[in-house]
Amino acid sequence: RAGLRFITCHEAFASAYSDGTAVRVTTDPERTQAEFARCSAADCEGWRSLVAIYRRIAPHVLPFTNMPLPSGAAAFHALRMAAGLRGAMLDLRHVIFGSSGQLVDRFFRTDAAKGAVLPWGFHQDFGPAVKGGAAFAFVAALSAHMKGLVVAQGGADAIVSALRRLIEDGGGTIRTATQATEVLVEGGRAVGVRTSTGDVLSASRAVIANVTPPLLFGQLLPAHSVPDRVRKRAMAFRYGPGVFMVHLALSRPLAWKAGDDLHRFMYVHLNGKPDEIAGTYAQCTTGLLPSRPVIVVSQPTHADPSRAWAGCAAMRLQVRAVPAIIAGDAAGTIRGRGWADIKDAFADRIIGQLEEHAPGARDVILARHVMSPEDFERENSNLIGGDCVSGSHHLDQNYLRRPFPGWTRYRTPVERLFMIGASTWPGGGVNAASGYLVAQDLLGQASKKAPQRGIER
Template structure:
C-alpha cells in the first residue's frame, strides 16, 4: 500500500498530524502497535466492571485550549467529543489539616488566600490581571515552531505592545525556579506550596531553574478558564480523533507494530510492519515515537549521523511515575473539609521542603519516604464514570526512580519494581489515609501501575517517565529533543518526529503533531 504519509503511533499527537494532513488532501495511514489508539490517553475498566479509569492523562484542559481543537472543533464534536468542566479545579492539603484551593470564582479563591494573607490575595489578583495581558503572547509562542519566523514575530509583537521591561520580566519568568518566582510575589508558605505543586507535574522541584512557568500557567489558566476532563473518560478525544480521521478517508491500522523504518539513499520511504507488510510513504514518515526508540531500533545506525545519534542517546528522562487506580464505595472524606470532595485535583504535597526532598531521593535511585500525590477525583465532575453512588480515584505518584537503588525509609528491600510496587502502593495509601481518614475502608478494588508497568504499556514512557524527556532548560524550547532538530526534522530526509519528546513537550495539547502537519501541508 502506498500513501503520502505514514504516521507511526496513534497517540493524540500522531492523530492530530494525520487529521491535518488528510484535511489538506494527503493520503495518510496511521499504524499503531497496540490494539487500541490513544497512547497515554486511554480510559479502561482497570478495577471492576462499570468503573472507568483514565490510565495516565486525566486533565484535558490543554486539549480544549489547543490550536488543533480550535481548527477542528466541529469535526471533533460531530464525532461525539465531550468535555466536563470543573468549577473547583485544584487544591492542596497541609499537615495542619487545612487546605487551599483554586476555583473559577476569583472572589472565592481570593477569599481563601486572604484568610492567610490579605497582601497575598491582592498579589493573586494582580497576577491574574497580568496573565490576561501575558496569555496571548505566551500561548502564541508555545504554539509556534521553535525556532521559527512565527516565534520571532510573537516576540516582536509582544515587545511592541508591552515594551522592553515586560520582555525582560517574561524572560525572567522562563528562567526562574518556582521558589524564586513565588518568593518574589507571595509571603505565605501555603500559597507558595499550593502553586509550586504544579512544578512536580513536570520535573521541577522548587529550586530548579526554568520551573516557574508551569506553576504560573496552570494556576492562572485554572483560575481564568477552569479545568476540563473528558465526558465518560479522557479517551473521548481519541475516539473523536479516530472518527474524524476515518471520515477523511485515512487508514488506521491497529495491532500492527512497526519493525523498521525503510530508508533508501538517505530518505525515509516507508515502514515495514512486524508481520511483513510494507507501507510506502511518498512524502513523509512521521514517528510519534520517542527519538531513542526511533534511532535505537527502527532506523539502522549510520556513521554519517554519529553526532545526532549520540545526542539522541543522551536524552535525559524525567523521573518515573506510579499510577494507582481505586474503585471506591464512596468519595473520600478529607479531614481538611467536605468542600474538597468537589475538587478535580487534590495535591498531597504539603510543603516545599518535601517537594525538594522527594525529587532528590528519586534522583538518587531511592524510593521516596513521602512522595507527592496528585489525587484526581473524576467522578466528582463526571459521575458517569462509576456505578451510581460509587467513585473512582486517580492517584498519580510523583516522583519515583526508574531503577530502584534502595529505600530512603529503609523498609522495602526489593530493588525491582515488580516486587516493590505493591509495598510502595501501601506507603502511598498510608499517606492518603492521613489526609482522608477511612479511605482504605472505601476501596473496592485497586490497580497499581509501576514505572516499569507504564513503560511496558507504552514504550515511549521510558522508565515510567510520562514526560518523554526532562523539561529542564537544557532539553526544552529549541533544544527539544536535541539541538538543531527542534523543528521535528531528522538527518533522514522525509522522516519527522512529533510527540511529547519534541517541542512544546508533554501534555494533551496536540501541539507538536499539529504544528508539524501545518509545516508540511499548510
C-alpha cells in the same frame, strides 16, 4: 464532533495539609482570593499580583506553543511581544528562566500559599530549585484558575475513540497491537515502515514518528541513514523521573478532613509544601523511593458522573517523581529493588498518606490497579523508565533545544521523516501542537505542488 464532549471543572485544584486545612483555587476570583487571604493578607495580595501578570503576559507568550521554534512566525511574534510587554519583560524573564521555588517565594509568604502553586511545576520534572520550573507552575496554575480544568466525558478513552472515528471516516486505517521495527530509507528519503509481522507500509508523502529520539535514531533508523554527530545528540536525550499510579474505585467520594467540598475539586495535591517537594525530588534523583512523595489526587467523578456507578467515585493517585531503578527506600521500611516486588507496598504507603487527609479512605476502596514505571514502559515503549512526558523539560532540553539543538522543527536528517510528540516542542501535555504543525507543513507543501486552477493567462 465524533461523539466527543468536554466538561469544564470550575473547582479546579487544591492543596491539602496535615493540619486539616486546604487552599482551594476555583474559577471564581473572589472565592480564590478569600482562600489566600486566610493564609495571610500578603498572600492574597501576591495571588492578585500573579493573576495580573498572567493576564498581561499570557496572550503574548502562549501563542508560541503553536509555532515551530525557531521560525519566521516566532521571530515576528517575539518582536510584537517585546513592543507589547514594555515594562513587563522582567516578569517574563522570571517566569521563563526562574525556578518554581523562586516564583512562589516572590509572591507568597506562607508555606500554605506557596504549596498551592508549587506542585504544578512538579507535574513536569522541576524540583523547586531547578531553573525553568516557574513557567509550567505559572501557566498551569493560573490557566486552571482562569478557565478551569477540562476533561473528556467518559474518560480519556473517549478522546482516543473519537480520533479513531475521525481517521477512519476520512479513509485512514489504524493498526493496533502492531510494532514498528524499522523506518525504511531509500536515497536519503523515508519511504515506509516495516512492522514486527514483516509487513511493509509504504509512505507516499511522509513518515511521522511519535517516538522519543533514542528510539527513533537508535532503533528504528538504519545506522547509515543518519550522520554520527546527529545520532550522538539523539542518544544523549535525557529522560526525567518515572511516574507511579494507583487507580481506585470507591464506594463513595472521600470525606476530606479539610472540608466536605474538597471531593468536588479535580486535583488535590498532598505533601506539596516547599520542603516536602524538595525532599521528594532529592530522594527520587538519588534513586530512593520517596518517604512522603508529592501525591496528585485526581477526582473526576463530581464533574463527570458517567465515570462511576451512582453514588460511587473513580480516583487516581499519581506520584509524579519516582526512580526508574530503585537504590533503596528513604523511609527504610520497604525491602526490595525491583518494582514488581515492591509496587504494592509502595501503593500502600500512598494510600496510607491519603488516609491522613481523608480518614476511612481504605474502607471505601472497592478495587485498585497499580501501575509502576516498569508497567508504563511495558505498555508504551516511549515511556522510558516510566517518564510520562517523554523526556526532561529542563532548560537544556526545552524551547529551542527540544529535542536537541539543530533539530527542533520536527524535521530530521532523513527527508520526509518527521518527529513529533512530547519529546518535541512544546513538550508534554494534551495539546497535539507538534502533530498539528507538521500537518500544516505537509499541507503547505501539497498546496505549492498542486496545479493552479481557474487562472487565465
